[in-house]
Amino acid sequence: MTPFAPQVNDFQHSSNTYINREISLLEFHKRVLAQSKDSNHPLLERLNFLIIFSRNLDEFFEIRVAGLMKQLDLNAITTAPDAIPNEVVIEQISDIAHEAVDDQYNTLNNILLPQLQSYGVRFIQYHDISEHHKEWIKNYFFKQVQPVVTPISLDPAHPFPRLVNKSLNFIVTLEGKDAFGRHIDLAIVPAPRSLPRVVRLPDELTNGQEHYILLSAIIQQHIDDLFPGMSATGCYQFRVTRNADLTLAEDIDDLAVALKDELSSRRFGRAVRLEIAHDCPDFINDYLLEQFDLDPIHLFQVKGPVNLARLFANFDIPELRFKPYQPIVPKALRNPHQIFDVLSKRDVLLHHPFDSFAPVINLLKEAAYDPNVLAIKQTLYRSGPDSEIVQVLAEAARNGKEVTAIIELRARFDEESNITVANILQEAGAVVVYGIVGYKTHAKMILIVRREGEKLKRYVHLGTGNYHAGNAKMYTDYGLLTTNPDICEDVHKIFQELTGMGRMAKLKKLFHAPFTLHAQLLQFIEHEIQHAQAGKPARIIIKVNALTEPKLIAALYHASQSGVKIDLIIRSICCLRPQVEGLSENITVRSIVGRFLEHTRVYYFHNAGDIKLYCASADWMGRNLFSRVETCFPIEDKKLRKQIIEDGLLSYLKDNTRAWELDNNDQWHALQAAEGEESYIAQQHLMDERIITPTA
Template sequence: MTYTNRELSLFEFHKRVLAQAKDPNHPILERLNFLIIFSRNLDEFFEIRVAGLMKQMDLNLITTAPDAIPNEVVIEKISELAHQAVEEQYQILNYTLLPQLQHYGIRFIQYADILEKHKAWIKEYFFSQVQPVVTPISLDPSHPFPRLANKSLNFIVTLSGKDAFGRQIELAIVPAPRSLPRVVRLPNELSGGQEHYILLSAIIQQHISDLFPGMTATGCYQFRVTRNADLTVAEDVDDLAVALKGELSSRRFGRAVRLEVAKNTPEKLHQYLLEQFDLDPQHLYCVDGPVNLTRFLANFDIAELRFKPYQPIIPKALRQTHQIFDVLSKRDFLLHHPFDSFAPVIQLLREAAKDPNVLAIKQTLYRSGPDSEIVQVLAEAARNGKEVTAIIELRARFDEESNISVANILQEAGAVVVYGIVGYKTHAKMILVVRREHDKLKRYVHLGTGNYHAGNAKMYTDYGLLTTDVDICEDVHKIFQELTGMGRMAKLKKLFHAPFTLHAQLMQLIEQEIEFAKAGKPTHIIIKVNALTEPLLIAALYKASQAGVKIDLIIRSICCLRPQVTGLSENIRVRSIVGRFLEHTRVYYFLHDGEAKLYCSSADWMGRNLFSRVETCFPIEDKKLRKQIIEQGLLNYLKDNVRAWELDQHDQWHPVQATENETPFIAQQYLMDERNIKPTA
């Protein structure tokens, strides 16, 4: 088989994240954090990927994926892998992480751990904080099984006795209030000043009978349902924002795709809940612990149990305030987040908002948030009389509601807000500032591989280019015109852009490497992206490998290409880096007969990015910056022998380990150390 199944490849990435929770070289609280990240990843995997497969099966649709594996077979394999991974997850939690945390005075008290000394405090907390907002729901002919929200924590309760109306009620549902914290810190007098926490689920279980006066709760069991959370909005809607608002509420009550229950839940209740959610037994997960681990992490202030804090570097030339336009006029700047600070990007906008010579600011926003400083600065610029245009992608998954709020803030400030192109998500990352200088207009541009989200810039690796290159600035201007107006495809000088030229240009660059190989010249392709799924590009890489082109792929998550297959891909090596920061840079390198063509982009090598989204791909032409990316952003990651995994021809990922003769090398750590020793100019 030439192609790997996309969903199964994505699940393998989630397993690599889970493996970080076992790594003794990570601080203990970071290992717990990786465990929770795995839970969040798994939630989204079921909400989107598994839900999509189940929807296709419900509609009797046949898969059109290149691997041609039937949907039912993929779901069965996912179920097998997910059950194994979830069991491993709770083993790590119960037998490794929680015992080690207790060694540091951090303890999570579950229902079975409640001691006599805890009961008075729990009782007071329950009646003052929990009971007033809990709504128990009896199950009887006049009270059918309730609609329970996606990923909400609930309890199914078995009862004996009669209620106030003399009814014999045997079952009830108790939804845990979503407004309450899932983890509550115990007072110092009960914990000896240590970090002791009790789970909300334990508090409710301890007093479950008090929710049913005159009756006795004979059993109380946690459960949680995961639902289809993908949104579908017709392309012919009159107002995208209004349509999305209507769809957002349905996300909470989509088709059920997974049921999690506490391990001690009786088999009879398993069957009852599966029937209520119309699920097969393969979608049932019995877990040995809390069913809602995504909200398990408390705010600890124990530095020794965390990664050593890292302070991003601001390039020396950009540290002076109120001079950014003068500095950018002289040369391009490259920012590699989170090793370099995101502050210069915000500073560019902040100065533009106040500078009387700035006439216009245009920006794309994919994920930012209404509390973002960038959004506030854009609003300030609009109020200051600047021509502010924001291209806001309302359909950024799980950020739809936030982006609607951003649009409202900017519109109220007087900015022009555009939702992009119907049928094409605007995923490009661009800022354009137009400034009057010496009676002429000059453009300043920022292009990035990641979102304009200051929080993400501290956790995700991304590149950003600040430039005044005339051709690049003109290209960006044309793309903004393309997004806000109507007309023919913009003819660009230096940028490639999807859905128009990017895919064809990539195919051509690969073909050129093939021609160089046939001519006996040295060749090398290095691609660093989050995912590789597009069949035509994969086929082109196979062809290049067979022609003798050396190919290194650094793929964070999904890889549908199979490397090291005899006669097909012997010259292709695939690796993945999973470490402290989430790898997010998109970089394309082609040796090109020694002339080294290098591009950064907002686009992964996926069909959706290349054909269904607005994306940008920009060249790095400055020799110094190009060398920096090649050495630090590519070759550096190919040397990692601690946080790297390599993919074999059988779709198996293996952790890379330093040999006896090798010095352990961590790419991300090197980039942090390199900047602390030798700050960027």
């Protein structure tokens, strides 16, 4: 045990030293929303950021707020390091979220939609319907909508229905009697999920411009036609968000079967948020809150569609998008048939999306058809049944290769897709393993075994991101292709660990969670402390998606107090408070929010000049370090190490346009180039660098 370990264990966090993780995550979502107001982005990209914010906020309520409300329902005392009571956190979240949602709809209604209209693109809501639209809307309603709509009256025989998570619904106030002579005051109209949320109007009504009408407007226009003989005095759209987290017992017999059973409950979990039209009367708001067992702080009245995530996907104007970027295939890998020869001689580093994901797929394709390849092993966290990688693995199995796939069925919101992937591979003859119950397999590894002469040689790919070609075009990630014998042996042992029941593998080069990674990170930090105390240069640069693990934060505070310079590039959650005198004045925290989602995990320790540089699948979070199988791999080739330091770390520390900095009052500030200073965008620099000087 290092001398620092007792100090880390004894460090007591409070709200002064530990930022609440839920609030920090919500602040990240606000940074995404801020991009929708940035006029330097093309117009449709700004709209896309607004939609991403909606999706992020949906998941935030489905998982994070739902978890807090569950603890509150159970009267559980918070165990969070900040020690802020759950009810206080929920109130703070409500205040921040309401302000952000108001900002979102103000941006949509007063900035983005008017600007879209100047390009001939218009979205027609109920209050926008004009006379010359009405006949077409009428025909569409009776032919396409009415046959599949099921109005539900609310009376003793028709209690309030169970409504699906995030579904679009209408609550209707009525006057008059129904066919049976009953006075019905209220009804619910669920919008059919099978119908598109926006419909393009024909050119003859729009002079060829792109005009769309919202499904909600069509239903509202003809709401009376759903209740013959009665009058609708009001019609208000609403949407309920529910707890979508899954809970699986540790003693299950079959993970796939248990997961299928649990998935069905996700649609009807406990309500956590109610979104409703801003003009809905108070008595309707109160009625719905009562039905969903929600307090008023969970009510969001919005001036526009209650579900933005399903809108605005039916059109595209190229000049309003980012200029297309074609990822570069490194010169050494442009002939896929030579990939084994190339990797036998040198390691290759891929930096997505600046470098193409094609070499990873090509490696698997070559392995699938190469008669000398005997076995392929791969972890799959998010890939999708239509993924080319899944199809290649299935083909390799059909070709007689020993294919083993470690599929993490519990990758959140991809559970059903991953069950389908498992079935595809099993039917092709692959061995499918679901990982370890209680530990998500989050590591990104490929191992290929090839006979070369009288020996067997291993080829490995290790990555920071998922094996998902779509994500590789939008997320920044690193991938290392290597035949380093020690690394290959380590990967082999981790696969054995995942498929067998043996002891913890002893590795030579890699660190892995939940076994050695956390302790090793603490040791690396301690070494920097010792160097600083000895008067030597000491520096740490960490680039991860999130930093929440209390002991690592305590260790970084101690390193700062010892004089270690620490730069943290954290995309989303950061529970460490920087720039606090006497605690963290040597720590800076920044977040990059740009065209691509920052996803790389890179750990840099100066180590008195003998630099230690690692890439990893793990963020610095408790779940990654103690509840997941993760890999952390060294970058030992000097050229590749220099490339990561310059492109993946220093370049991002230089960014003065897409970077945000965290101050000691928990406030994030968008950076701007100073007067006379040239604007520098790290992601743009990496794209330009490859276009001007193609990767060797």
